[in-house]
Amino acid sequence: MSFHNLLISDADGIRTITINRPEKLNALNRKTLTELAAAMQAAADDDSVRVIVMTGAGDKAFVAGADIGEIREQSAIQARRFAAYGQQLMSSIQHLEKPVIAAINGFALGGGMELALACHLRIAADSARLGLPEIKLGIMPGFGGTQRLLRLVGTTRALEITLTGEPISAARAAKLGIVNSVVSTDELTPAVTAMATRLAAQAPEAVRGILQAIQRGAETDLETGLALETARFALCCATEDMQEGTSAFLEKRKPMFRGR
Ligand code: COA
Numbered sequence: 001m002s003f004h005n006l007l008i009s010d011a012d013g014i015r016t017i018t019i020n021r022p023e024k025l026n027a028l029n030r031k032t033l034t035e036l037a038a039a040m041q042a043a044a045d046d047d048s049v050r051v052i053v054m055t056g057a058g059d060k061a062f063v064a065g066a067d068i069g070e071i072r073e074q075s076a077i078q079a080r081r082f083a084a085y086g087q088q089l090m091s092s093i094q095h096l097e098k099p100v101i102a103a104i105n106g107f108a109l110g111g112g113m114e115l116a117l118a119c120h121l122r123i124a125a126d127s128a129r130l131g132l133p134e135i136k137l138g139i140m141p142g143f144g145g146t147q148r149l150l151r152l153v154g155t156t157r158a159l160e161i162t163l164t165g166e167p168i169s170a171a172r173a174a175k176l177g178i179v180n181s182v183v184s185t186d187e188l189t190p191a192v193t194a195m196a197t198r199l200a201a202q203a204p205e206a207v208r209g210i211l212q213a214i215q216r217g218a219e220t221d222l223e224t225g226l227a228l229e230t231a232r233f234a235l236c237c238a239t240e241d242m243q244e245g246t247s248a249f250l251e252k253r254k255p256m257f258r259g260r
Contacts, residue, residue, distance in 0.1 A: 005032040006039055013050035013200035015043050022058030028111045029067035037089050044096055050200035053192055054119055055103040062104045063112025083142035090118035090144045097208040099199045103192040104128045114143035122179040124170040125188045131167030203241035203257040
């Protein structure tokens with residue numbers, strides 16, 4: 001699998017996807033979006049991949065947004081198609097049945113913050129800055145940012161961040177619950193690898209069940225969410241991994257989950 005604007009590497013069940021346009025601060029042009037969609041599908045289809053890490057090349061940016069040069073050239077009809085494509089990609093990441101961790105190594109702005117918001121967990125370097133600055137360009141977020149940020153932080157803060165367009169520090173993002181944790185730049189890769197390694201060792205059916213119950217549960221009423229939880233719980237109990245996990249506990253040893 002080789003891409004023009006992405007780097008892909010695999011280690012111990014962890015697939016790292018690095019957006020690789022450092023000279024443009026990893027801005028998401030159309031080619032990069034198309035490649036990202038293909039890379040996510042490939043990761044979803046590959047049973048050896050248990051966890052995905054998403055990051056940006058270079059030491060300055062995770063992703064500095066959608067490509068402003070391309071946005072400028074679009075008609076309203078093309079812009080509608082572009083936003084729909086970006087939204088679809090972000091939703092496919094959110095609903096992937098494997099955990100996706102954003103390693104936010106610098107600017108995560110506009111489409112970059114929207115990409116991070118579509119991931120399941122976010123770990124940021126203390127130098128990172130996150131924001132939805134589209135308003136400064138006379139536009140607004142179009143890859144799901146208004147909706148995902150609203151759901152994470154509530155109306156008051158979502159309005160402040162989108163209406164001012166001012167980026168916030170990683171520390172403030174952690175305080176608002178936008179990122180899970182903040183570490184020094186040097187610690188980012190070890191911290192993300194430690195989290196990814198931990199998740200890669202979990203039973204895949206339980207991981208899928210939790211991802212679905214929480215992602216879908218956030219968008220539905222309690223009764224529907226509970227029904228989903230019941231069904232997914234039952235499915236976990238049909239796996240060899242459930243036998244392994246419960247046996248390992250009773251035998252006082254570490255479980256070895258095989259995804260069966
Ligand atoms: N789209 C296209 N190109 C972008 C980009 C984007 N979203 N963000 C950065 N770049 C390009 C710059 O045009 C520049 O290219 P050049 O060297 O050919 O001129 C290169 O990346 C480096 O960026 P630069 O602005 O020189 O770096 P900086 O350190 O001075 O500033 C930022 C960094 C992130 C503050 C600044 O690049 C920025 O504001 N980017 C746009 C953020 C944004 O509005 N995103 C939402 C888009 S919808």
